[in-house]
Amino acid sequence: MQTVHLMLNDPIIVAQAPVDLDRAGDAWGRWQFPYLRRLSDGRLHVSFSVEPDSASSYGKPMAHAYSDDEGQTWRLGPPQVGHETEDGVLLPNGDRLQPVQRPAKRAEEYDLPDSVCDYVCTFGYPRSLYRAEDLPPELNEWRFRRLTAGKSDWVEEVADMRIPDQLRSVIKEDARGTNPENGPVQQVIKGPLPTPFLRGKIRIAPDQSLWAVTYSTRLSGKRPQSRPLFLQSVDWGHTWTCLGDVPYEGDVNVDPLADKRDGFTEPDYNFRPDGSVICLMRTSDGNGHGPLYLARSTDGARTWSRAVAFDTTFDGGKMPQLLTLDNGVTLASYGQSGGPGYIAVRATTDPAGLDWQPPVHAHFSPPAPGGWNSCGHTEMVALDDNRALIVYSDFNYRDAHGQPRKTVLVRVIETNIGEKENTPCVIRTKN
Numbered sequence: 001m002q003t004v005h006l007m008l009n010d011p012i013i014v015a016q017a018p019v020d021l022d023r024a025g026d027a028w029g030r031w032q033f034p035y036l037r038r039l040s041d042g043r044l045h046v047s048f049s050v051e052p053d054s055a056s057s058y059g060k061p062m063a064h065a066y067s068d069d070e071g072q073t074w075r076l077g078p079p080q081v082g083h084e085t086e087d088g089v090l091l092p093n094g095d096r097l098q099p100v101q102r103p104a105k106r107a108e109e110y111d112l113p114d115s116v117c118d119y120v121c122t123f124g125y126p127r128s129l130y131r132a133e134d135l136p137p138e139l140n141e142w143r144f145r146r147l148t149a150g151k152s153d154w155v156e157e158v159a160d161m162r163i164p165d166q167l168r169s170v171i172k173e174d175a176r177g178t179n180p181e182n183g184p185v186q187q188v189i190k191g192p193l194p195t196p197f198l199r200g201k202i203r204i205a206p207d208q209s210l211w212a213v214t215y216s217t218r219l220s221g222k223r224p225q226s227r228p229l230f231l232q233s234v235d236w237g238h239t240w241t242c243l244g245d246v247p248y249e250g251d252v253n254v255d256p257l258a259d260k261r262d263g264f265t266e267p268d269y270n271f272r273p274d275g276s277v278i279c280l281m282r283t284s285d286g287n288g289h290g291p292l293y294l295a296r297s298t299d300g301a302r303t304w305s306r307a308v309a310f311d312t313t314f315d316g317g318k319m320p321q322l323l324t325l326d327n328g329v330t331l332a333s334y335g336q337s338g339g340p341g342y343i344a345v346r347a348t349t350d351p352a353g354l355d356w357q358p359p360v361h362a363h364f365s366p367p368a369p370g371g372w373n374s375c376g377h378t379e380m381v382a383l384d385d386n387r388a389l390i391v392y393s394d395f396n397y398r399d400a401h402g403q404p405r406k407t408v409l410v411r412v413i414e415t416n417i418g419e420k421e422n423t424p425c426v427i428r429t430k431n
Helices: none
Strands: 002-008 012-016 030-038 044-050 062-067 075-080 096-099 117-120 126-131 142-147 155-162 167-171 202-204 210-220 223-233 239-245 265-271 277-282 293-297 318-324 330-335 342-348 360-363 379-382 387-398 404-421 427-429
Touching: 002 342, 002 360, 012 044, 012 062, 012 387, 030 379, 030 387, 030 404, 044 387, 044 404, 167 210, 210 265, 223 265, 265 318, 277 318, 318 379, 330 379, 330 387, 342 387
Parallel strands: 002 427, 155 239
Antiparallel strands: 002 404, 012 404, 030 044, 044 062, 062 075, 096 142, 117 126, 126 167, 142 155, 202 210, 210 223, 223 239, 265 277, 277 293, 318 330, 330 342, 342 360, 379 387, 387 404
């Protein structure tokens, strides 16, 4: 593996929240959770949440910012639903495809069948799981928007999703912590009922088929467990077939609460030069910070190696992101709300994606006592063969008047490959 020299340049402001917006828990979900995309016209696009962090906010408008100078300056646009502002993925046949997240339904508007599992998740919310096949068809539609090659209008469609044993969840968000530990849980029949949505990235595989990843709650015996699901389409996204999933198996040697976790969530994946696939996954949940894990598949996502902790020096890990630049460097980025006080970026040129360099850290502004420093989410896009742009949030970044505000920021990541293998890694970070 070649040595990669990394540098994170100075932060650039994308958008800042109103000064009076609470930077602690009461405004959690607002002016955070940034996503970064490059649009078909070359502009960079950041979208971020302006609604509370709740299933009831699914499908609601987000805030949007745009840059036409590779992220050096940004302007805000009007709030819109995310899929109305993005170009989606350019497919090899010339179509563009993007998943559509619809607003959550209300469970009380339906005559629900008996649930298959009632439990309290680690965040303290009562939940009930229902077999998708027992619910009305409208609750099981996976919707996408397509811009057919040569056409000018986007058309919404329902894909044929061939995923066995799908479950839908109803959560009682107004009853956190009301059930005694290990006590009986009543069936939840009122509350948000999210419709299915592709939560992870669509990518073009080396064989030109489409891949996608999402995560959902599955039953492992009688125990609910969140797992990443890998999907493939060979007809440009009209039909998707489940390739396999990553069963949760934590490591109590690096996480004493491994046996109590909700499972693996927020996966991202990367095709490796040796033909394998790697996947990074979150385990932080209501039990507190949990490590990121890395798993590897050598048979097209059908089976996976036992996942291993990715960075034992980092306290937790959320929304891990993977990006390969044209110079052959693969980057991983991740953060953690209430975590160590920084985001981390690591690099590798290992064909298998198993050997990674030590992380580079970009620190947040110090919070007030008891306050939050960031939502912990990151995302990256390539700027050229050797550079990427990363977006993240800093809840206490000061404006021109010295006032701390919730702020969405970007930084340029510079990568340079050392001339010799195993030379000392030079890591510099501008703060």
